[in-house]
Amino acid sequence: MAIEIKAPTFPESVADGVVATWHKKPGEACSRDELLVDIETDKVVLEVVAPVDGTLTELIKNEGDVVLGEELIARFEAGVVAETPGETIAEPEFVPAAVAAQEPILSPAARKMADEKGFNPTDIAGTGKGGRVTKEDVMRHADQNPVASPAPVTVSPQTTAPRVEATSPVFAGERVEKRVPMTRLRAKVAQRLVDAQQTAAMLTTFNEVNMKPVMELRSRYKDQFEKRHGVKLGFMSFFVKACTEALKRFPAVNASIDGNDIVYHGYQDVGVAVSSDRGLVVPVLRDAEAMSLADIEAKIREYGQKAQAGKLGIEDMTGGTFTLSNGGVFGSLLSTPILNPPQSAILGMHKIQERPMAVNGQVEILPMMYLALSYDHRLLDGKEAVTFLVTIKELLEDPARILLEL
Template sequence: MATEIRVPALGESVTEATIGRWIKKEGDAVSVDEPLVELETDKVSVEVPAPAAGVLASIAAAEGDTVEVNALLGAIDAAAAGQTASSAPAAAAPTPAASGGAEIEVRVPAAGESVTEADIGEWLKGEGDVVALDEPIVSLETDKAAMDVPAPAAGVLKKLAAKVGDTVEVGALLAVIETGAGATANGAAATMASEQPSPNAATQSAPAGADALSPAPRRVVAERGLDASTIAGTGKDGRITKGDALAANASVPAQSRAPAAPRETGPREERVRMSRLRQTIARRLKEAQDSAAMLTTFNDVDMTAVIELRKQYKELFDKKHGIKLGFMSFFVKAAVHALKEVPDVNAEIDGTDIIYKNHYDIGVAVGSDKGLVVPVVRDADQKSMADIELEIAELGRRARSGDLKIEEMQGGTFTISNGGIYGSLLSTPILNQPQSGILGMHRIEERPIARNGEVIIRPMMYLALSYDHRIVDGKGAVTFLVRMKENLEDPQRLLLDL
């Protein structure tokens, strides 16, 4: 029975990839989840694992070929799995330990589409420690989120295979847990000295010469006349991907400049390496500034009606739905109404095309100890205010504990950021690409305003809409904020869909 190997989903807006190299060849025995082929996109380098154990019966695409998502890569003869079982054991199968127990490997789990590696953030357990089933033993940091890896079995943590700060790929060995009769803290501690990982085990780098490149980046280097030794690789083991080569070509003048040496820190200073999440936040914010024609427009809103409505129904709402009625559900609902009237703000630019979204997936920016993350409330237009409040509360809790999944932070169409909870009076939020708009909420402050010839004191909030001027005109941006203002100052409009 043949099992097909196909190009997996490669992330938003990525529709094709180049065959970088085949890790296995026809006739090779393979085990489940063993890497078979390396694909390169303009953004990342990814490995495609074997969907079944058996023999690689055929290869349908050669190195250097461009293949689309879901295209056929090859086939595995699963019927031959039994004949090759001895030569291709399952990667995570327990192995007998010398002390009479069994050894269970702990490996880097899959962390979502386009995520191929992570950094060791913190070891929560040390060698020789007793661990329980599903107890977190190590915290990993990807460029999108932080996550804890639980123990796959109860026993003693016999060996750590990576150090804090090491970069490890999906499927890489993290640790070994000894179970059974030999799983004692003293027995494991006796092996610590001899089994410490090599300090340089995870820092090997690939040769930078053009001959060491896979076909796709080699072709870009040759066609553009680039010097491969000056290109920083972001692929596996530091290999140069097609995207790296294209990026280097786009910045040839900067290529000739020698990188500035890091300055020496003083006696009252401390140098700390940025986490992968913080590096990604920094890169994406700068990319947003560099690529979008970003502009911000402002308005203010009288929050009296919303505050009175919350005060009137807060006890009944909490009693019925088990959640407090907050401000965010009003803003999400008001934003959805405004987005329906000004669809450009809910759209995105893809090359020379505009993609209009007929769904309303609202990202809600949440600050955590590890940085800003934006979980998404899906189909907000179809949810009640209670549904929105419950979902935002749960997403916020999991964001702060580092338990969010990658897919829960992808695919938003518009973002709301509430700097007011930190006391911000006014700000210009930066776009969350590829979105075309982001709304900034701010603190509520009593201010004197003029109404009907009289000066009165009202609880006011400034609203800021940052938008991509390439797609959103000034009229559309102002109209969006005016609709937000109208819906919040008269919340009944939300109920009547006005």
């Protein structure tokens, strides 16, 4: 029975997608729910799986083609597990030794090196794709055959034989370039970042926070916390709770601009920027103000695993009223984060680093972190933004204030 394979229905915010990777080829047998193709949108990668056991018979859309929601992309034959006549499953390239000896394939650099050393290409074992002889193969062959003589040079009676230097020839390395198309997600992120800089009056204010109180609290209770809740106690949950408390006090930071209107949100949906193989994604913690530290840690862990596996859905990243970006996990000491439109502010966290600080007239070595708040000056005044950042600093330096709402 013939079945039409169609692209999934895209959400309203996604206009189209691109066929990223076909995991099956025409004539290849598939099991039910086995992955057929990845369709990449500007937000997530959607997977299309085999509806039943059968065989993929024809591709309507190839890799790189743009597809719309519910558009036909392939044809499938149910219940047929044998290969379609005339079609064969691609096998890994393998060149028998006899054939390789007769028709060796050399890269340009390898051929040049073999000629200069006087090696017969058929004597060199190739380790490249399809038995191709690479420059490294020639060098390995030279190490194993140090007495190999160079190609003979014919010298006429009237010509003096050229002087042969005893030094080894120097070979220029291959200058390899690779061009790949930008993914839809990467392109969309780039567009949004540029738009944010062009449309918002973006300004960044800085402060620093003493992380010693949070670190001591975490060190004291982390084992009990993990035993009780099943997740590790990290720093991000403290920052999320501090931000939600500060957002309650400064609702303009939690607002957004829509045309000529200011939209004030009566909830705190905090986005957490996560780096993945496909680019930067910002999953959202819904109603973060009502979440416990354990709930926050568990959700962030879940989002991190889904991001690495490419399983984040559009619903995971839709919305958000404020964003946290932690460049400190990569070693960043200071940065100016870019707004995540239409939000009015984003908080940048950085590396915790011990520094000498003056405390009550004495010098102490404290674990300090720089904080950066980028905000839209069209909506927020400097006083409001700076006071908001100072509030976060005070809450983190005395975590009990978070629980007491002081």
